[in-house]
Amino acid sequence: MKEIAKTAEGYGVTYCVEVVNRFEGCVLNTAKEAVDYVKKVDAPNVGILLDTYHMNIEEDSFTEAIHTAAPYLKGMHFGDNNRRCPGSGHINFDEIVGALADIGYKEQIVTELFVQAGGEVARDCFVWRNLEDDVSEASLDQKARDLLTYERDLLNRHNMA
Numbered sequence: 001m002k003e004i005a006k007t008a009e010g011y012g013v014t015y016c017v018e019v020v021n022r023f024e025g026c027v028l029n030t031a032k033e034a035v036d037y038v039k040k041v042d043a044p045n046v047g048i049l050l051d052t053y054h055m056n057i058e059e060d061s062f063t064e065a066i067h068t069a070a071p072y073l074k075g076m077h078f079g080d081n082n083r084r085c086p087g088s089g090h091i092n093f094d095e096i097v098g099a100l101a102d103i104g105y106k107e108q109i110v111t112e113l114f115v116q117a118g119g120e121v122a123r124d125c126f127v128w129r130n131l132e133d134d135v136s137e138a139s140l141d142q143k144a145r146d147l148l149t150y151e152r153d154l155l156n157r158h159n160m161a
């Protein structure tokens with residue numbers, strides 16, 4: 001990783017290690033493990049990416065995990081417990097965005113959804129059935145518009161827009 005970090009630095013690239021749940025990876029499952037890891041790598045361009053879907057499985061608390069990772073947190077993936085749009089499941093995104101506001105988070109938030117069966121990505125993410133009733137392009141576009149409204153409201157509520 002130190003070699004990767006050096007090469008990445010030469011290209012101005014920040015490299016993030018993503019913390020994933022125990023069923024999809026065995027190296028970094030919690031924010032705490034990721035902090036210990038990036039401290040050992042000790043490179044300014046290596047950080048942590050937390051994903052709400054994985055956090056929901058592994059972390060005792062979203063807020064605590066975000067505060068733990070804070071000094072190294074350089075990326076966020078948003079997805080609900082069902083890997084659908086935030087707001088479609090039971091994850092409390094108000095709590096998550098509140099915690100990100102607390103730590104002064106200014107990096108990217110990427111909403112990462114896996115809703116359609118078929119293909120390599122779906123197989124790798126164990127999506128065995130369509131998770132939306134309608135997976136037509138028009139319907140998914142509408143979902144994307146609704147998601148934008150939902151997430152803008154969230155960010156506005158926490159003065160992060």
Ligand SMILES: [Mn+2]
Nearest residue numbers: 018051077112
């Ligand atoms: Mn992810």
